[in-house]
Amino acid sequence: MAKTLLLIVNPRAGRTRSMAPLFDAVARFCEAGYLVSVRRTAYPGHAAEIVEEEGAQFDRIVCCGGDGTLNETVRGAMTLDAPPPVGYIPGGSTNDFAASLSLSPDPLLAAEQITASQGRRLDIGTFNGRPFVYVASFGAFTRASYAAPQSIKNDLGHLAYLLEGVRDLSTLRPYPATVTTEDEIFDGDFLFGAVTNATSVGGLMKLHRDQVVLDDGLFELLLIPNPTSASELQNLVRCLILQDFTGSGVVFRHVPAVTVETPEGFPWTLDGEYGSGAERVEIRNLHQRLTFLL
Secondary structure, three states: OOEEEEEEEOOOOOOOOOOHHHHHHHHHHHHOOEEEEEEEOOOOOHHHHHHHHHHHHOOEEEEEEOHHHHHHHHHHHOOOOOOOOEEEEEOOOOOHHHHHHOOOOOHHHHHHHHHHOOOEEEEEEEEOOEEEOOEEEEEOOHHHHHHOOHHHHHHHOHHHHHHHHHHHHHHOOOEEEEEEOOOOEEEEEEEEEEEEOOOEEOOOEEOOHHHOOOOOOOEEEEEEEOOOOHHHHHHHHHHHHHOOOOOOOOEEEEEOEEEEEOOOOOOEEEOOEEEOOOOEEEEEEEEEEEEEEO
């Protein structure tokens, strides 16, 4: 009996809308013994709907698009009693999750990785119960990931995020929050905050690979306080230039859960997509919750 594979394609993601490279990927899946069914997304949230409605019928689910498409696919898979393993062909503009795992952006090579994989169970996060794959963030630069128009992302790729991030500098403001972990409480004004399980955040901030383990049941919590003196500002600039977030003045912790309380429900991004905030946000790590084909 043939194995079955559901391939979800976001035709709007990335710099090119040509589907030609995917033919090689589909051919490789077929050669590996899979009966492939292809679905194209038509609107935001469609990938999640497809997986929720059809995913249980397949042995494998593979999505092709940006991190937003992956987020939707995982959200749909998390609704299933026994979700199939998930594969990812990165086709977006930045692909933070793919960068963390060194996944090939070439559809054929990605398909070969997927068919050869035995599967690896990775952690999944929840944001007030809503699943996310690798990051929930607020403050400076997070707006850049969803504010740049899709057409500009397609044309300029990673540069679009950098340009939008620079534009964000003109609107920097402190975000008052109380951030609680199992062992500590951080209360103050922050320029940026992220609960992440990846080495790249928004394509703008990088963590060292030896600092991030994707299946250890822990997130990396990164908080950048609002500088109140020239020395604190100098330290912040140094951290950003060197991409070193372990120095004094910057909070960097490995935590299984985080609660963020704010006097205002400021916006967050989840895997690079806009997520409305709340005055109380609970972020939890679901240890090795989903199998990925890596």
